[in-house]
Amino acid sequence: MSAHTAIAWQNARNILCVRVDNLGDVLMTTPAIRALKTASPHRRITLLTSQSGAEVARFIPDIDATIQYDAPWVKHGTPPNAARDLAMRETLADGAFDAAVIFTVYSQNPLPAAMLCHLAGIPLRLAHCRENPYQLLTDWVAESDPGDRVRHEVQRQLDLVAAVGAHIRNSRMRFEVPPPAHSSVAKLLSKVGIKPASTVIVMHPGASAESRRYPPDQYSIVARSLIDTLDCDVVVTGSAAERELADVVCSRAAATGRVRNMAGVLGLGELAALIARANVLVSNNTGPVHIASSVGTPVVDLYALTMMCPAATATKAFVRADITTACAASGRMKSWRRRASCSRTAARQRLSRPCRRCTRAFRERRCMRCAHPPLPEAHRLLCTRSASTLFTMIVPLPSFAMESLSPRRKMSASRM
Numbered sequence: 001m002s003a004h005t006a007i008a009w010q011n012a013r014n015i016l017c018v019r020v021d022n023l024g025d026v027l028m029t030t031p032a033i034r035a036l037k038t039a040s041p042h043r044r045i046t047l048l049t050s051q052s053g054a055e056v057a058r059f060i061p062d063i064d065a066t067i068q069y070d071a072p073w074v075k076h077g078t079p080p081n082a083a084r085d086l087a088m089r090e091t092l093a094d095g096a097f098d099a100a101v102i103f104t105v106y107s108q109n110p111l112p113a114a115m116l117c118h119l120a121g122i123p124l125r126l127a128h129c130r131e132n133p134y135q136l137l138t139d140w141v142a143e144s145d146p147g148d149r150v151r152h153e154v155q156r157q158l159d160l161v162a163a164v165g166a167h168i169r170n171s172r173m174r175f176e177v178p179p180p181a182h183s184s185v186a187k188l189l190s191k192v193g194i195k196p197a198s199t200v201i202v203m204h205p206g207a208s209a210e211s212r213r214y215p216p217d218q219y220s221i222v223a224r225s226l227i228d229t230l231d232c233d234v235v236v237t238g239s240a241a242e243r244e245l246a247d248v249v250c251s252r253a254a255a256t257g258r259v260r261n262m263a264g265v266l267g268l269g270e271l272a273a274l275i276a277r278a279n280v281l282v283s284n285n286t287g288p289v290h291i292a293s294s295v296g297t298p299v300v301d302l303y304a305l306t307m308m309c310p311a312a313t314a315t316k317a318f319v320r321a322d323i324t325t326a327c328a329a330s331g332r333m334k335s336w337r338r339r340a341s342c343s344r345t346a347a348r349q350r351l352s353r354p355c356r357r358c359t360r361a362f363r364e365r366r367c368m369r370c371a372h373p374p375l376p377e378a379h380r381l382l383c384t385r386s387a388s389t390l391f392t393m394i395v396p397l398p399s400f401a402m403e404s405l406s407p408r409r410k411m412s413a414s415r416m
Contacts, residue, residue, distance in 0.1 A: 005139065008124060009164040010040055012098035016122060017063075018048045018113045019103045020071040022208075024290035025153070026053040027173050029103050030060055032157035035168035036101065037062040039161075046095065050076065052287070055268055059175050067091060073112040085116075092120035099124035101164075103157050106145035111136055126164055128156075139164055175294035177276055181269035185277060188270075189235075192260050199232040202275055204283035205249050206242040206263075212284050214302045216248040222282065224253040233258050235278070237271060237288065240264030 015036055019029050026049055037045050046065040047057050054068040069088055070078040100117040102110045102125070110127035114136040117125050125136065130143040141163050145151060151159065154171055161167075186196070194200060205219045223234045234253065236246040246263035253259040266274060275281055275288060276295040283289050284302050292299045 005124075006165055009099065009139075009166075012040070012124060013042060014044050014046070014096060014098045016046050016048055016092065016095065016097040016100040016117065017103065018100060018117070019053060020048065020050050020069060020074050020113070021053070021105070021108075022050065023052040023056045023287040025103075025105070026056050026060075027175060027287075027290040027294055028153040029157050030062065030174040030294070031154050031168060031171045032101075032103065032161045032166070033060070034062045034170075034174065035158060035161050035166040038168060039166040046097070048092070050074065056175070056287075059177065059269065059272065061176055062174070067095075071113070073109070089116060089119050092117065092122065095120075097122045099126070101161060102127035103160070104128060105153065106143060106150065106156070126160065128160055173290065173294040175272055175291055177272045177295060178269055181267075181273040182276070185266075185270050185273040188262075188265070189274075189277070193257075194233045194235075194260070199230060200235060200278045201226055201230075201232050202235050202237060202278040202281045202283075202288075203249060204237050204281065204286065204288045205245055206238040207284040207286040212286065214284055216245050219249040220252040223249055223259055224256070227253050227256050227258045232279070233260070235260050235262055235274065237266060237274065238263035 017029070017033055017036070019026050026047070033045060033047075037043055044064045045062060046067060047053065047063045048067045048069055049057060050070060051068055054066045057063045057066045067088075070076050070084075072080045072085060097117075097120075100113075100122045102113045102117070104110045104113075104127065106128070110129050111133060114125055114127060114129075114133060118136055124138050126139040126141070127133075127137055128141050128143045129137060133140055141160055145156065154173065158168070158171060189200075190196075203219060203223060205214065205216050207213045223236070226232055227234055236249045236259065238246050240263065243261070243263045246261045250259045250261050262274070271288065272291050272295060275292045275297050278292075278297055280298050280300060281288060281292040282300045282302070283292075289299050289301050
């Protein structure tokens with residue numbers, strides 16, 4: 001970066017951050033946003049984001065303003081509308097931004113967003129890009145992922161803003177739960193008979209993509225097993241549309257009186273407060289996983305092998321349980337080497353995958369339906385080891401991950 005460019009970025013006071021995908025992506029960008037915010041005094045940050053991103057932005061103190069935009073180059077349910085896109089160009093032009101930082105995952109192309117910012121007259125434009133962007137980006141960081149490894153999304157975005165002089169030591173994701181949400185959840189748990197000292201496990205069985213949804217009847221087995229083994233309370237969360245899904249998860253454990261269906265009951269702030277209260281979150285790979293990492297709650301992520309998740313990509317307080325075992329169609333099993341967790345030091349283990357008969361289904365990203373064990377790895381880990389052992393020995397976490405667990409959280413987890 002030239003001295004002239006460095007001075008221009010240092011003097012930029014009004015910055016547009018573009019992150020037009022999902023809630024979890026916005027949360028994983030919060031350390032980079034904080035680095036931009038603190039790199040220069042009196043800096044204002046505006047986030048251009050999706051509907052779900054705008055919802056979570058309310059809980060991120062480093063964001064001063066939000067512009068919601070269903071970008072046509074991102075998957076969503078909104079029909080394309082050229083007039084809306086042209087209106088967005090005018091909105092960004094009226095914002096008089098000094099600079100734009102375009103945040104993407106490595107498989108996304110930043111150039112449509114770069115063109116929008118260029119047409120809006122934003123003078124400085126930064127992004128990762130695989131091909132030469134020529135004049136669309138004033139500051140181009142060559143795309144290096146995936147290569148031999150894929151950086152964690154948090155580190156990827158920190159590296160991007162570091163290219164223009166924005167650095168920060170604390171790489172923890174940020175989600176500030178408002179005090180009223182904590183109070184509301186405490187009252188709600190008390191109302192359904194969960195005591196303040198009870199061990200609480202939150203289960204989130206939904207996900208936006210079907211390929212990432214672990215079968216609800218298998219979640220139900222896990223819920224009952226956890227209650228019987230750990231003497232804990234299980235709270236099942238989800239949207240109002242996932243109420244029936246949550247009913248299935250609760251079915252096997254309903255007779256115990258220790259499982260509660262809160263799908264459709266909680267707002268986003270209350271969901272985060274509940275996750276912060278929980279000892280462990282068991283979830284598919286979806287938004288609540290990132291919320292848990294942000295608030296310091298240990299996570300067991302039932303991760304479908306439909307997305308790359310290399311060994312060095314552990315988020316804070318995070319354990320990954322890949323779900324590929326006996327074939328649901330034939331019951332046959334074959335040995336297959338795969339990663340047991342996202343810890344950098346975790347050893348590869350020999351487990352199982354769907355049989356040859358289901359290889360096509362597996363490749364078509366329907367593996368969570370095709371392959372589901374009766375007792376998943378998440379249950380085995382939780383039921384056979386204390387949480388303090390689980391999160392420090394079975395999956396060795398880097399120092400920054402352990403720092404993300406507050407003393408209260410470590411003490412609470414060790415009670416299990």
